[in-house]
Amino acid sequence: MSEERRRVLNNLDRIEDRLRDAPEGLHDVGEPAGDDDLAASGLAPHVALLWGAYDGLELGGGEARILPLADHAEATAAAEAEGRLRPGDRVIGERGRDLLVLAADPHAEGADVVLVEEDGERLPCASSVDRLVLALLGEFSVLFDEDGEYQEDLFGDDGELTPAAERRLLRRHLDLDPDAPLARFRLAQSLRRAGELRGAAQELRQLLRRAPEFVWGHLELGRVRLGDARPVEAVAAFRRAAELAADPGLRAHCLALACLALSNMPSATGPSAQGKKAMSSKTGPAEQDAKASSERAALAAAALAANPNFAAAQEAAVRDALAGEDLAAADEQLALGLAVVPGHLGLLSLRPALAELRERPQDDEGGDEEGDDDPDADVDPALRDDDAERVAARARPEPPPTADRAPGTGSASSPYGGRTPAKSSGGRRSRRPARSRG
Structure with missing residues (x-):
């Protein structure tokens, strides 16, 4: 058995455990795809393993979807007609209004799975489809309690995730897919906004x-x-x-x-080490200013x-x-x-x-408390x-x-994406019997 196949099968077991333990109705999964459908799918064997376990998944009450094999061609054709894809791309899922796409050239993109936004912006999303599903399940375990309702203290008064909750989600995502570029970018940006520049730089070096x-x-x-x-x-x-x-x-x-x-x-x-290093010993300040x-x-x-x-x-x-x-x-x-x-x-x-x-008096009512909660306050x-x-x-x-x-x-x-995650909907199946990985 190849190392890649062994890795995917291990992740499928972890996905299965999370689906079984999730609140009833939070996730919905399809039955395994047939051998003939898998053979005709054109997917690489290690990629097709996911659909061999679940032919389509709806996660987080519809927040994210991995499409059944039968829907790939239609979804890809529709996205191509909108001009959102590159040659060789394959649409395999959705997150909100954005597409999850198997990239034709993962090496150039920096990820196997690319998120394509409505305006065509391409963002490297996940190192593999199985890790993406596992990481999404990890996010939803942070968001939802055992009853499928949102955990307390996730959202601020504006309805957005608090910086602390956002970081918990991103770090959980990266625990399960360490090579996910988009989650690492968002974590770096959150750190930079909070003034944690050294941590942000470390995340960005790993991302790049x-x-x-x-x-x-x-x-x-x-x-x-x-x-x-x-x-x-x-x-x-x-x-x-x-x-x-x-x-x-x-x-x-x-x-x-x-x-x-x-x-x-x-x-x-002027006083910085980098400035002194950048300043040539053969040129004075005037020459440097001119340059x-x-x-x-x-x-x-x-x-x-x-x-x-x-x-x-x-x-x-x-x-x-x-x-x-x-x-x-x-x-x-x-x-x-x-x-x-x-x-x-x-x-x-x-x-x-x-x-x-700038000179207008600021409203001091509650100002100190708001400043304490503002991750950009000292930036x-x-x-x-x-x-x-x-x-x-x-x-x-x-x-x-x-x-x-x-x-x-x-x-x-x-x-x-600035949107409150979708509420879980009732009547969805989140548990399935365990299967051996022979």
């Missing part, structure tokens, strides 16, 4: 070893390095993200972040070449942030815009409104990506700074 071409991983690493006062490494990470970005708007966004990192270079590198200025100009030109409407998009983002009294978002969007187009009159005209918002506002990142990256004419999504199923900060 597995998925070296994951653009959002490099972008997040740049943010971590910028927050860690390592602007040279930040610029390198943002440049790499720009090189990998297929979308022109996202490429411009990455280049703008590199410009911002360079703009912060003099103050960031940085030239590099900023080149990056800004590249950003505008990728997206000529970048400055206008940033102006719209700042206006929307001001309207929503979101000081952090307004600060960051303005800083990004001016890093690329320092003299843009529309952006400069918004400085007084931003200053007014430099210029480093926050919030839910505007995706909009700014796309650089639409009027990108609302809180309306769009960072990478992942909706928002990279939540395993459920």
